[in-house]
Amino acid sequence: MATPIHDPLGAPSPWVMRFAALIPPGATVLDCASGGGRHARPLAALGLRVLAVDRDASALATLAGTPGVEALAADLEAGDWPLAGRRFDAVVVVNYLWRPRFERLLDCVAPGGLLIYETFMLGNERFGRPSNPDFLLRPGELLDRLADDFTILAFEQGEIAAPRPAMLQRVCALRATGDAIAPPRIV
DSSP states (O other), rough: OOSSOOTTTTTOOOHHHHHHHHSOOOOOOOOOOOTTTTTTTHHHTTTOOEEESSSSSHHTTTTTTTTTTTEEEEOOSSSSSSTTTOEEEEEEEESSOOOGGGHHHHHEEEEEEEEEEEEEEETTGGGOOOOOOSSSTTTTHHHHHTTTTTTEEEEEEEEEEESEEESEEEEEEEOOOOOOOOOOOOO
């Protein structure tokens, strides 16, 4: 049996933590499909106010009492959009893709806010799950989807070797404010 690429309570993604340094202390962060909070916990430890959203209420229950973290059990794929009208200074998404609601998720990034996204892409099927193309990004798909409203700060796609072989696509992007965008410092 293959080892999962991420232990739900294990170490956070280095990609996420690299760019989390761009989020100012006290900012609001949406941790989308957060599971047990492997990103919510370290983000809150940086002084951020995190909303951890997942449909697995038992995984979210492990976050009870974590300072700076609010948990919301909600299905992001069916029914009413649970985040309607809400905007965050940053949105973090790891190992999650649901194209029918992708635009709604992007709408959660406030003007001037940061999107940190990392998930599987086509080609991952040769390494195991996920293998369904519905849950795998096409080459350059994140760049295409963000082209109109975001400035790309960093982008990677391709094969990784650790913690297990996988095909990933990653982006860190700043949502336009309507004014000229001054890129944040490089980390």
